[in-house]
Amino acid sequence: MEEVESEKGGDGVRAVDRALEILQAFGAGDRELTVAELLTRVDLRRPTLYRLLYTLEKGGFLSSNGDPQRFRLGPAIGQLAWAWTSSFDLSDVARPLLSSLWEDTGETVALFIPHGSRRICISELPSPQPLSFKRGIGYSERIVRGASGRALLAWMAPTEVQITRYCEGLEVDISTLMAQLEQARDLGYAVSHDELIKGAVAIAAPFFDHTGNVAGSIGIFGPGVRLDQAHIEQIAAKLRTSASALSSLLGYKAE
Template sequence: MDTQESQPKLYGSVLIKAKEIMDYLLMQPKSPTLAELSRGLNSSKSTTLKILKTMEHLGFVRREEETKRYVLGTQLIPYATKAISSFDIANVAQPYLEKLRDETGETINLGIPVNQRIVLVSKLESSNSIRLQSTIGGSMNMYSSAMGKAVLATYSADQLKRFLDTTDLRPVTQNTITNQNELRHDLKLIQEVGVAVDNEENEPEAFCLGAVLKKDTQLYGAFSISTPKYRMTPERRAGFIRMLLNTQHEIQEAI
Protein backbone atom coordinates (compact mmCIF):
# COMPACT_ATOMS: atom_id res chain seq x y z
CA MET A 1 0.00 0.00 0.00
CA ASP A 2 1.30 3.50 -0.88
CA THR A 3 2.20 5.19 2.42
CA GLN A 4 1.42 8.65 1.08
CA GLU A 5 -2.05 7.58 -0.05
CA SER A 6 -2.83 6.06 3.36
CA GLN A 7 -1.99 9.26 5.22
CA PRO A 8 -4.52 12.14 5.35
CA LYS A 9 -3.38 15.41 3.80
CA LEU A 10 -3.04 17.96 6.57
CA TYR A 11 -3.42 21.71 6.24
CA GLY A 12 -2.11 24.40 8.55
CA SER A 13 1.48 23.63 9.48
CA VAL A 14 1.36 26.42 12.07
CA LEU A 15 -1.44 24.58 13.88
CA ILE A 16 0.69 21.45 13.98
CA LYS A 17 3.64 23.41 15.39
CA ALA A 18 1.37 25.04 17.97
CA LYS A 19 0.18 21.57 19.03
CA GLU A 20 3.83 20.48 19.35
CA ILE A 21 4.49 23.48 21.61
CA MET A 22 1.52 22.66 23.83
CA ASP A 23 2.56 19.00 24.01
CA TYR A 24 6.08 20.05 25.02
CA LEU A 25 4.78 22.42 27.71
CA LEU A 26 2.49 19.67 29.01
CA MET A 27 5.27 17.11 29.37
CA GLN A 28 8.00 19.28 30.90
CA PRO A 29 8.39 19.19 34.70
CA LYS A 30 9.71 22.79 34.61
CA SER A 31 8.40 25.64 32.47
CA PRO A 32 10.83 26.20 29.57
CA THR A 33 12.36 29.39 28.18
CA LEU A 34 12.20 30.30 24.50
CA ALA A 35 15.68 28.85 23.99
CA GLU A 36 14.70 25.59 25.69
CA LEU A 37 11.50 25.33 23.65
CA SER A 38 13.36 26.00 20.42
CA ARG A 39 16.00 23.42 21.24
CA GLY A 40 13.50 20.83 22.47
CA LEU A 41 11.34 21.15 19.35
CA ASN A 42 14.28 21.46 16.96
CA SER A 43 12.83 24.71 15.63
CA SER A 44 14.42 28.12 15.11
CA LYS A 45 13.97 30.74 17.82
CA SER A 46 12.37 33.18 15.40
CA THR A 47 9.75 30.70 14.18
CA THR A 48 9.01 29.46 17.68
CA LEU A 49 8.66 33.02 19.01
CA LYS A 50 6.22 34.02 16.26
CA ILE A 51 3.95 31.09 17.07
CA LEU A 52 4.26 31.70 20.81
CA LYS A 53 3.22 35.34 20.41
CA THR A 54 0.09 34.29 18.52
CA MET A 55 -0.70 31.62 21.10
CA GLU A 56 -0.11 34.12 23.90
CA HIS A 57 -2.54 36.55 22.24
CA LEU A 58 -5.16 33.77 22.15
CA GLY A 59 -4.54 32.82 25.78
CA PHE A 60 -3.20 29.36 24.96
CA VAL A 61 0.19 30.09 26.53
CA ARG A 62 1.44 32.64 29.01
CA ARG A 63 4.94 34.11 29.42
CA GLU A 64 6.02 34.73 32.99
CA GLU A 65 7.59 38.17 33.02
CA GLU A 66 10.13 37.58 35.79
CA THR A 67 11.46 34.22 34.66
CA LYS A 68 10.79 34.60 30.90
CA ARG A 69 9.42 31.06 30.95
CA TYR A 70 6.33 29.81 29.14
CA VAL A 71 3.36 27.97 30.67
CA LEU A 72 0.03 26.75 29.31
CA GLY A 73 -2.64 29.45 29.38
CA THR A 74 -5.84 29.43 31.40
CA GLN A 75 -7.86 29.82 28.18
CA LEU A 76 -7.36 26.06 27.70
CA ILE A 77 -9.23 25.23 30.92
CA PRO A 78 -12.79 25.62 29.55
CA TYR A 79 -11.84 23.56 26.49
CA ALA A 80 -10.48 20.79 28.71
CA THR A 81 -13.54 20.91 30.98
CA LYS A 82 -15.90 20.67 28.01
CA ALA A 83 -13.91 17.83 26.43
CA ILE A 84 -13.93 15.80 29.65
CA SER A 85 -17.66 16.34 30.25
CA SER A 86 -18.57 15.24 26.71
CA PHE A 87 -16.15 12.32 26.59
CA ASP A 88 -17.68 8.85 26.37
CA ILE A 89 -15.11 6.16 27.11
CA ALA A 90 -17.52 3.43 25.96
CA ASN A 91 -17.68 4.82 22.42
CA VAL A 92 -13.93 5.25 22.18
CA ALA A 93 -13.17 1.79 23.58
CA GLN A 94 -15.89 -0.14 21.71
CA PRO A 95 -13.97 -1.23 18.58
CA TYR A 96 -10.93 -2.27 20.61
CA LEU A 97 -13.04 -4.23 23.08
CA GLU A 98 -14.87 -5.97 20.22
CA LYS A 99 -11.52 -6.98 18.77
CA LEU A 100 -10.42 -8.30 22.17
CA ARG A 101 -13.65 -10.31 22.52
CA ASP A 102 -13.12 -11.87 19.10
CA GLU A 103 -9.46 -12.68 19.85
CA THR A 104 -10.14 -14.26 23.23
CA GLY A 105 -13.58 -15.76 22.60
CA GLU A 106 -14.54 -14.55 26.08
CA THR A 107 -16.70 -11.86 27.68
CA ILE A 108 -15.22 -8.35 27.82
CA ASN A 109 -16.42 -5.83 30.41
CA LEU A 110 -15.99 -2.06 30.69
CA GLY A 111 -16.62 -0.25 33.96
CA ILE A 112 -16.21 3.12 35.64
CA PRO A 113 -15.69 3.90 39.34
CA VAL A 114 -18.73 5.49 40.99
CA ASN A 115 -19.10 5.99 44.74
CA GLN A 116 -16.36 3.46 45.59
CA ARG A 117 -17.87 0.77 43.38
CA ILE A 118 -17.42 -0.27 39.75
CA VAL A 119 -20.43 0.35 37.51
CA LEU A 120 -20.61 -1.81 34.38
CA VAL A 121 -21.19 0.40 31.33
CA SER A 122 -20.51 -2.12 28.56
CA LYS A 123 -20.49 -5.90 28.28
CA LEU A 124 -19.50 -7.73 25.11
CA GLU A 125 -20.36 -11.41 25.25
CA SER A 126 -18.92 -14.06 22.97
CA SER A 127 -20.82 -17.04 21.66
CA ASN A 128 -18.24 -19.19 23.47
CA SER A 129 -18.82 -17.54 26.84
CA ILE A 130 -20.96 -18.66 29.69
CA ARG A 131 -23.46 -16.18 31.07
CA LEU A 132 -22.08 -14.25 34.02
CA GLN A 133 -24.16 -12.55 36.69
CA SER A 134 -23.11 -8.98 35.88
CA THR A 135 -25.49 -6.70 33.99
CA ILE A 136 -24.99 -3.31 32.35
CA GLY A 137 -25.77 -0.58 34.89
CA GLY A 138 -25.11 -2.92 37.79
CA SER A 139 -22.23 -2.41 40.18
CA MET A 140 -19.66 -4.56 41.94
CA ASN A 141 -17.19 -4.19 44.76
CA MET A 142 -13.88 -2.51 44.01
CA TYR A 143 -11.99 -4.93 46.24
CA SER A 144 -13.39 -8.17 44.80
CA SER A 145 -13.41 -7.46 41.05
CA ALA A 146 -10.54 -7.32 38.57
CA MET A 147 -11.64 -3.91 37.25
CA GLY A 148 -12.06 -2.55 40.76
CA LYS A 149 -8.70 -3.77 42.00
CA ALA A 150 -7.03 -2.36 38.87
CA VAL A 151 -8.51 1.03 39.79
CA LEU A 152 -7.54 0.71 43.46
CA ALA A 153 -3.95 0.01 42.39
CA THR A 154 -3.80 3.56 40.94
CA TYR A 155 -4.82 5.17 44.25
CA SER A 156 -2.40 7.21 46.30
CA ALA A 157 -1.66 6.07 49.86
CA ASP A 158 -4.15 8.63 51.23
CA GLN A 159 -6.87 7.65 48.75
CA LEU A 160 -6.44 3.97 49.54
CA LYS A 161 -6.55 4.65 53.29
CA ARG A 162 -9.80 6.58 52.90
CA PHE A 163 -11.26 3.75 50.84
CA LEU A 164 -10.30 1.11 53.41
CA ASP A 165 -11.51 3.26 56.31
CA THR A 166 -14.96 3.54 54.76
CA THR A 167 -15.34 0.12 53.14
CA ASP A 168 -16.27 -3.11 54.84
CA LEU A 169 -14.42 -5.93 53.06
CA ARG A 170 -17.24 -8.42 53.15
CA PRO A 171 -16.82 -11.82 51.47
CA VAL A 172 -18.66 -12.30 48.19
CA THR A 173 -17.25 -15.80 47.67
CA GLN A 174 -14.92 -17.97 49.70
CA ASN A 175 -12.01 -16.51 47.70
CA THR A 176 -12.77 -12.83 48.34
CA ILE A 177 -9.90 -10.92 49.98
CA THR A 178 -11.26 -9.56 53.24
CA ASN A 179 -8.01 -8.68 55.00
CA GLN A 180 -6.64 -5.18 54.44
CA ASN A 181 -2.99 -6.26 54.51
CA GLU A 182 -3.66 -9.01 51.96
CA LEU A 183 -5.48 -6.54 49.73
CA ARG A 184 -2.61 -4.04 49.97
CA HIS A 185 -0.18 -6.81 48.98
CA ASP A 186 -2.39 -7.76 46.03
CA LEU A 187 -2.54 -4.13 44.89
CA LYS A 188 1.27 -3.87 44.96
CA LEU A 189 1.49 -6.90 42.67
CA ILE A 190 -1.01 -5.25 40.32
CA GLN A 191 1.12 -2.09 40.23
CA GLU A 192 4.16 -4.17 39.28
CA VAL A 193 2.48 -6.23 36.56
CA GLY A 194 -0.19 -3.79 35.36
CA VAL A 195 -2.91 -6.47 35.44
CA ALA A 196 -5.43 -7.28 38.17
CA VAL A 197 -6.65 -10.83 38.81
CA ASP A 198 -10.05 -11.88 40.14
CA ASN A 199 -9.73 -15.60 40.86
CA GLU A 200 -13.31 -16.52 41.80
CA GLU A 201 -13.32 -13.56 44.20
CA ASN A 202 -16.45 -11.88 42.84
CA GLU A 203 -18.32 -14.83 41.35
CA PRO A 204 -17.81 -18.59 41.80
CA GLU A 205 -16.13 -20.37 38.88
CA ALA A 206 -15.34 -17.07 37.13
CA PHE A 207 -11.81 -15.85 36.43
CA CYS A 208 -11.13 -12.26 35.33
CA LEU A 209 -8.11 -10.24 34.24
CA GLY A 210 -8.46 -6.44 34.40
CA ALA A 211 -6.57 -3.26 33.55
CA VAL A 212 -7.23 0.45 33.94
CA LEU A 213 -7.74 3.05 31.23
CA LYS A 214 -5.76 6.09 32.29
CA LYS A 215 -4.04 8.88 30.40
CA ASP A 216 -1.84 11.51 32.01
CA THR A 217 -3.60 12.00 35.36
CA GLN A 218 -7.13 11.26 34.16
CA LEU A 219 -8.68 7.89 35.07
CA TYR A 220 -11.40 6.91 32.59
CA GLY A 221 -12.31 3.45 33.85
CA ALA A 222 -11.20 -0.16 33.56
CA PHE A 223 -11.92 -3.21 31.46
CA SER A 224 -11.60 -6.95 31.94
CA ILE A 225 -11.65 -10.37 30.30
CA SER A 226 -14.00 -12.81 32.04
CA THR A 227 -13.84 -16.56 31.49
CA PRO A 228 -14.92 -19.75 33.26
CA LYS A 229 -12.17 -20.82 35.63
CA TYR A 230 -11.81 -24.24 33.99
CA ARG A 231 -10.84 -22.62 30.66
CA MET A 232 -8.07 -20.46 32.16
CA THR A 233 -4.99 -22.58 31.55
CA PRO A 234 -1.52 -21.08 32.22
CA GLU A 235 -0.98 -20.74 28.45
CA ARG A 236 -4.29 -18.93 27.91
CA ARG A 237 -3.61 -16.69 30.90
CA ALA A 238 -0.25 -15.58 29.50
CA GLY A 239 -1.80 -14.91 26.10
CA PHE A 240 -4.76 -13.04 27.59
CA ILE A 241 -2.45 -10.81 29.61
CA ARG A 242 -0.56 -9.84 26.46
CA MET A 243 -3.81 -9.10 24.61
CA LEU A 244 -5.20 -7.16 27.58
CA LEU A 245 -2.12 -4.92 27.78
CA ASN A 246 -2.07 -4.42 24.01
CA THR A 247 -5.72 -3.38 24.08
CA GLN A 248 -5.06 -1.06 27.01
CA HIS A 249 -2.30 0.63 25.01
CA GLU A 250 -4.50 0.96 21.91
CA ILE A 251 -7.40 2.52 23.80
CA GLN A 252 -5.19 4.91 25.74
CA GLU A 253 -3.57 6.01 22.48
CA ALA A 254 -7.04 6.67 21.05
CA ILE A 255 -8.16 8.79 24.02
Protein backbone atom coordinates in the same frame (compact mmCIF):
# COMPACT_ATOMS: atom_id res chain seq x y z
CA MET B 1 15.60 29.56 4.77
CA GLU B 2 13.98 26.58 3.10
CA GLU B 3 11.89 26.05 6.24
CA VAL B 4 10.58 29.63 6.17
CA GLU B 5 9.82 29.55 2.45
CA SER B 6 7.94 26.30 2.84
CA GLU B 7 5.65 27.80 5.45
CA LYS B 8 5.18 31.04 3.48
CA GLY B 9 4.39 28.95 0.45
CA GLY B 10 1.17 27.72 2.03
CA ASP B 11 2.31 24.63 3.91
CA GLY B 12 -0.40 25.24 6.50
CA VAL B 13 -0.70 21.63 7.60
CA ARG B 14 2.97 21.55 8.53
CA ALA B 15 2.59 24.75 10.53
CA VAL B 16 -0.44 23.35 12.35
CA ASP B 17 1.47 20.18 13.18
CA ARG B 18 4.28 22.25 14.67
CA ALA B 19 1.89 24.44 16.65
CA LEU B 20 0.22 21.34 18.09
CA GLU B 21 3.65 19.97 18.95
CA ILE B 22 4.29 23.07 21.04
CA LEU B 23 0.98 22.75 22.91
CA GLN B 24 1.60 19.05 23.52
CA ALA B 25 5.00 19.88 25.03
CA PHE B 26 3.19 21.08 28.16
CA GLY B 27 2.81 18.27 30.68
CA ALA B 28 0.48 17.99 33.68
CA GLY B 29 3.08 19.51 36.02
CA ASP B 30 4.24 22.31 33.70
CA ARG B 31 2.77 25.61 34.87
CA GLU B 32 5.15 27.62 32.67
CA LEU B 33 7.92 26.87 30.19
CA THR B 34 10.71 29.08 28.86
CA VAL B 35 11.76 29.13 25.23
CA ALA B 36 14.91 27.23 26.20
CA GLU B 37 12.81 24.51 27.86
CA LEU B 38 10.50 24.30 24.86
CA LEU B 39 13.46 23.92 22.51
CA THR B 40 14.45 20.75 24.38
CA ARG B 41 10.97 19.29 23.81
CA VAL B 42 10.16 20.26 20.24
CA ASP B 43 12.19 19.78 17.08
CA LEU B 44 12.05 23.39 15.88
CA ARG B 45 14.50 26.16 15.14
CA ARG B 46 14.38 29.13 17.49
CA PRO B 47 12.99 31.63 14.88
CA THR B 48 10.23 29.18 13.89
CA LEU B 49 9.41 28.53 17.54
CA TYR B 50 9.12 32.26 18.29
CA ARG B 51 6.88 32.80 15.26
CA LEU B 52 4.53 29.99 16.29
CA LEU B 53 4.53 31.09 19.93
CA TYR B 54 3.44 34.58 18.83
CA THR B 55 0.64 33.11 16.69
CA LEU B 56 -0.56 30.83 19.51
CA GLU B 57 -0.46 33.72 21.99
CA LYS B 58 -2.40 35.97 19.62
CA GLY B 59 -5.10 33.27 19.39
CA GLY B 60 -5.31 32.88 23.17
CA PHE B 61 -3.82 29.39 23.20
CA LEU B 62 -0.76 30.62 25.11
CA SER B 63 0.02 33.53 27.37
CA SER B 64 3.42 34.84 28.46
CA ASN B 65 5.05 36.94 31.14
CA GLY B 66 8.41 37.72 32.77
CA ASP B 67 11.95 38.11 31.60
CA PRO B 68 13.10 35.69 30.40
CA GLN B 69 9.73 35.18 28.81
CA ARG B 70 7.78 32.22 30.17
CA PHE B 71 4.78 30.70 28.42
CA ARG B 72 1.74 28.98 29.84
CA LEU B 73 -1.41 27.52 28.30
CA GLY B 74 -3.98 30.23 27.59
CA PRO B 75 -7.76 30.62 28.02
CA ALA B 76 -8.55 29.22 24.58
CA ILE B 77 -7.23 25.85 25.79
CA GLY B 78 -9.63 26.04 28.73
CA GLN B 79 -12.54 26.74 26.39
CA LEU B 80 -11.66 23.71 24.28
CA ALA B 81 -11.23 21.57 27.39
CA TRP B 82 -14.65 22.66 28.66
CA ALA B 83 -16.28 21.89 25.30
CA TRP B 84 -14.62 18.48 25.17
CA THR B 85 -15.52 17.64 28.78
CA SER B 86 -19.16 18.69 28.39
CA SER B 87 -19.61 16.37 25.42
CA PHE B 88 -17.33 13.61 26.72
CA ASP B 89 -18.61 10.04 26.84
CA LEU B 90 -16.04 7.56 28.15
CA SER B 91 -17.91 4.61 26.66
CA ASP B 92 -17.75 6.16 23.19
CA VAL B 93 -14.04 6.93 23.53
CA ALA B 94 -13.25 3.40 24.70
CA ARG B 95 -15.54 1.52 22.31
CA PRO B 96 -13.01 0.95 19.47
CA LEU B 97 -10.47 -0.43 21.95
CA LEU B 98 -13.05 -2.66 23.64
CA SER B 99 -14.22 -3.93 20.24
CA SER B 100 -10.67 -4.78 19.24
CA LEU B 101 -10.14 -6.75 22.47
CA TRP B 102 -13.47 -8.50 21.98
CA GLU B 103 -12.51 -9.56 18.44
CA ASP B 104 -9.02 -10.67 19.50
CA THR B 105 -10.07 -12.69 22.55
CA GLY B 106 -13.62 -13.84 21.90
CA GLU B 107 -14.35 -13.24 25.59
CA THR B 108 -16.58 -10.75 27.40
CA VAL B 109 -14.99 -7.30 27.64
CA ALA B 110 -16.22 -4.64 30.06
CA LEU B 111 -15.39 -1.12 31.17
CA PHE B 112 -15.57 -0.13 34.85
CA ILE B 113 -15.27 3.15 36.72
CA PRO B 114 -14.82 3.69 40.47
CA HIS B 115 -17.69 5.06 42.52
CA GLY B 116 -16.75 5.43 46.17
CA SER B 117 -16.29 1.97 47.64
CA ARG B 118 -17.80 0.34 44.56
CA ARG B 119 -17.12 -0.09 40.85
CA ILE B 120 -19.73 0.24 38.12
CA CYS B 121 -19.85 -1.32 34.66
CA ILE B 122 -20.56 1.37 32.06
CA SER B 123 -19.95 -0.66 28.91
CA GLU B 124 -19.87 -4.38 28.06
CA LEU B 125 -19.41 -6.53 24.98
CA PRO B 126 -20.63 -10.06 25.83
CA SER B 127 -18.72 -13.06 24.50
CA PRO B 128 -20.47 -14.79 21.58
CA GLN B 129 -19.37 -18.21 22.83
CA PRO B 130 -21.95 -20.57 24.42
CA LEU B 131 -19.95 -20.86 27.65
CA SER B 132 -19.32 -17.33 28.81
CA PHE B 133 -19.82 -14.89 31.68
CA LYS B 134 -21.31 -11.41 31.65
CA ARG B 135 -22.71 -8.90 34.13
CA GLY B 136 -24.34 -6.14 32.11
CA ILE B 137 -24.17 -2.36 32.02
CA GLY B 138 -25.02 -0.90 35.40
CA TYR B 139 -23.69 -3.86 37.35
CA SER B 140 -22.09 -2.70 40.61
CA GLU B 141 -19.79 -4.52 43.02
CA ARG B 142 -17.56 -3.66 45.97
CA ILE B 143 -14.20 -2.37 44.77
CA VAL B 144 -12.22 -4.89 46.85
CA ARG B 145 -13.85 -7.84 45.07
CA GLY B 146 -12.85 -9.18 41.68
CA ALA B 147 -10.02 -8.34 39.30
CA SER B 148 -11.68 -5.27 37.78
CA GLY B 149 -12.15 -3.81 41.26
CA ARG B 150 -8.64 -4.53 42.48
CA ALA B 151 -7.21 -3.14 39.23
CA LEU B 152 -8.70 0.16 40.39
CA LEU B 153 -7.86 -0.12 44.06
CA ALA B 154 -4.21 -1.09 43.49
CA TRP B 155 -3.53 2.29 41.86
CA MET B 156 -5.73 4.37 44.16
CA ALA B 157 -3.07 4.11 46.91
CA PRO B 158 -5.62 3.62 49.71
CA THR B 159 -4.55 3.90 53.32
CA GLU B 160 -4.99 0.99 55.72
CA VAL B 161 -7.96 2.81 57.24
CA GLN B 162 -9.60 3.13 53.81
CA ILE B 163 -8.90 -0.52 53.03
CA THR B 164 -10.55 -1.54 56.29
CA ARG B 165 -13.58 0.60 55.49
CA TYR B 166 -13.86 -0.83 51.98
CA CYS B 167 -13.88 -4.33 53.47
CA GLU B 168 -16.60 -3.68 56.06
CA GLY B 169 -19.25 -6.40 56.03
CA LEU B 170 -17.19 -8.69 53.81
CA GLU B 171 -15.23 -11.80 54.69
CA VAL B 172 -12.00 -10.43 53.26
CA ASP B 173 -8.58 -11.07 54.76
CA ILE B 174 -6.88 -7.68 54.63
CA SER B 175 -3.34 -9.10 54.52
CA THR B 176 -4.32 -11.28 51.54
CA LEU B 177 -5.95 -8.29 49.84
CA MET B 178 -2.86 -6.15 50.34
CA ALA B 179 -0.72 -8.90 48.79
CA GLN B 180 -3.11 -9.08 45.81
CA LEU B 181 -2.88 -5.33 45.31
CA GLU B 182 0.91 -5.42 45.44
CA GLN B 183 0.97 -8.26 42.91
CA ALA B 184 -1.35 -6.30 40.61
CA ARG B 185 0.97 -3.28 40.72
CA ASP B 186 3.96 -5.50 39.96
CA LEU B 187 2.25 -7.19 37.00
CA GLY B 188 0.35 -4.17 35.72
CA TYR B 189 -2.95 -6.06 35.90
CA ALA B 190 -5.13 -8.02 38.33
CA VAL B 191 -6.46 -11.57 38.04
CA SER B 192 -9.19 -13.47 39.87
CA HIS B 193 -10.22 -17.13 39.77
CA ASP B 194 -13.62 -18.45 40.91
CA GLU B 195 -14.11 -15.34 43.04
CA LEU B 196 -17.49 -13.91 42.10
CA ILE B 197 -18.69 -16.68 39.79
CA LYS B 198 -17.63 -20.30 40.12
CA GLY B 199 -15.54 -21.37 37.14
CA ALA B 200 -14.87 -17.81 35.96
CA VAL B 201 -11.53 -16.12 35.39
CA ALA B 202 -11.22 -12.32 35.22
CA ILE B 203 -8.28 -10.22 34.06
CA ALA B 204 -8.31 -6.43 34.39
CA ALA B 205 -5.95 -3.50 33.81
CA PRO B 206 -6.30 0.13 34.92
CA PHE B 207 -6.35 3.24 32.78
CA PHE B 208 -5.56 6.79 33.88
CA ASP B 209 -6.77 10.33 33.23
CA HIS B 210 -4.78 13.46 32.39
CA THR B 211 -4.04 14.10 36.07
CA GLY B 212 -2.41 10.68 36.48
CA ASN B 213 -5.22 9.33 38.65
CA VAL B 214 -6.76 5.94 37.91
CA ALA B 215 -9.96 6.58 35.93
CA GLY B 216 -11.24 3.03 35.50
CA SER B 217 -10.37 -0.49 34.46
CA ILE B 218 -10.93 -2.74 31.47
CA GLY B 219 -11.86 -6.29 32.36
CA ILE B 220 -12.00 -9.51 30.35
CA PHE B 221 -14.02 -12.47 31.64
CA GLY B 222 -14.12 -16.09 30.56
CA PRO B 223 -14.31 -19.67 31.82
CA GLY B 224 -11.29 -21.27 33.44
CA VAL B 225 -11.46 -24.15 30.96
CA ARG B 226 -10.42 -21.70 28.22
CA LEU B 227 -8.24 -19.34 30.23
CA ASP B 228 -5.21 -21.23 31.45
CA GLN B 229 -2.12 -19.36 32.68
CA ALA B 230 -0.54 -19.05 29.23
CA HIS B 231 -3.77 -17.67 27.80
CA ILE B 232 -4.17 -15.28 30.74
CA GLU B 233 -0.71 -13.82 30.09
CA GLN B 234 -1.46 -13.39 26.38
CA ILE B 235 -4.72 -11.59 27.13
CA ALA B 236 -3.09 -9.48 29.84
CA ALA B 237 -0.51 -8.18 27.37
CA LYS B 238 -3.26 -7.08 24.97
CA LEU B 239 -5.27 -5.66 27.84
CA ARG B 240 -2.39 -3.53 29.11
CA THR B 241 -1.76 -2.19 25.60
CA SER B 242 -5.42 -1.21 25.21
CA ALA B 243 -5.56 0.34 28.69
CA SER B 244 -2.44 2.35 27.89
CA ALA B 245 -4.00 3.55 24.62
CA LEU B 246 -7.16 4.62 26.45
CA SER B 247 -5.06 6.48 29.03
CA SER B 248 -3.37 8.37 26.19
CA LEU B 249 -6.77 9.29 24.74
CA LEU B 250 -7.69 10.74 28.13
CA GLY B 251 -4.55 12.90 28.14
CA TYR B 252 -2.37 10.76 30.40
CA LYS B 253 1.37 10.99 29.79
CA ALA B 254 3.42 8.20 31.32
CA GLU B 255 6.63 9.25 33.01
